[in-house]
Amino acid sequence: MKLLIINGPNLNLLGKRQPEIYGSTTFEQFFADLQFHFQEIELASFQSNVEGELINKLHEAQEENFDGVIINPGAYTHTSLAIADAVSSIETAVVEVHISNVMDREEIRHISMISKNAAGTIAGFGLDGYKLAIQSFLNMRDK
Ligand code: DQA
Secondary structure (H helix, E strand, C coil): CEEEEEECCCHHHCCCCCHHHHCCCCHHHHHHHHHHHCCCCEEEEEECCCHHHHHHHHHHHHHCCCCEEEEECHHHHHCCHHHHHHHHHCCCEEEEEECCCHHHCCHHHHCCCCHHHCCEEEECCCCHHHHHHHHHHHHHHHC
């Protein structure tokens, strides 16, 4: 199984950015942990602060035959019809992840443009949300 993790704006600062909300682990450190935990899965990751690059990567995920995408669109979650359209334009299943519990934060963060087109949404479990998302793809495969 081949899965792609896409992280949106400001998530390159994980480990440094608001550690009280997002924790003190960098994504690079966490990604090594993920690869160790899921050795049977081919994992790739991509981060960009640029909306169009996130959209291009979603298209590429389909072209490159990924079995699934795990996306944390950052603040674009709440604003980007273009990313929502990209998610619904590809056949590849997409699981939405948020590190923080967005429902327990400002009202603007309660809205997700993405959720309607995602296979599911995981929020509020810190970086473990990415592990839960990978597990959800394994569960879908084994059903
Ligand atoms: C986030 C939540 C968003 O509201 C925020 O803009 C982010 C990160 C999360 O992972 O909790 O950048 O997607």
